[in-house]
Amino acid sequence: MKIFNKIRGNKDGFTLVELLVSMMIFMIFLGIVGQAYISIVRAQRDANEVRKMYSDVRSVMDLMAEQIRLGSVDYDCYHIIPPDFNLSCPEKYIAGKLIQSNTENSFVALVGEGGKEKITFKVE
Incomplete structure (x- = not known):
């Protein structure tokens, strides 16, 4: 019996199944975080395009107002x-x-x- 316990060793480690399950959960988490990041980047790009459009319209309106004020x-x-x-x-x-x-x-x-x-x- 002593030999059997010695061969079996200490049971403090993780099994292969536990490692695979934890890696799968981590990969799903990374996928969700990656999709959220991509969504945020796209939304920021769209917001910057709208901001640029409003800035361009504002500069045109300012130029028009200046031209009208001068005459x-x-x-x-x-x-x-x-x-x-x-x-x-x-x-x-x-x-x-x-x-x-x-x-x-x-x-x-x-x-x-x-x-x-x-x-x-x-x-x-």
């Missing part, structure tokens, strides 16, 4: 302008018009100094 607006000069417009207004006026084109993109046209300066903003 006076001639409301008589408003008329429907095709996307490839050639707008001429009296000198020292800035005319602006928000128009809708056939491609459903909005254009804002600002013309000043007798039609010599033309700024077009395309808002998609």
Whole structure:
């Protein structure tokens, strides 16, 4: 009996089945954490794209507001302008018009100094 207990040794270790089960649980945990990380990265990328879009729109609106503040607006000069417009207004006026084109993109046209300066903003 003493020899049998000596051969059997100490039972303090883990069996192969216990190691495989614990490794499987750990792999499932890593898979869940990996999917959550990928989801967070995608959401952050989408949020950055939206933030950039709002920043671009804000800068265009600031530029338009500055152009309008620098001159006076001639409301008589408003008329429907095709996307490839050639707008001429009296000198020292800035005319602006928000128009809708056939491609459903909005254009804002600002013309000043007798039609010599033309700024077009395309808002998609």
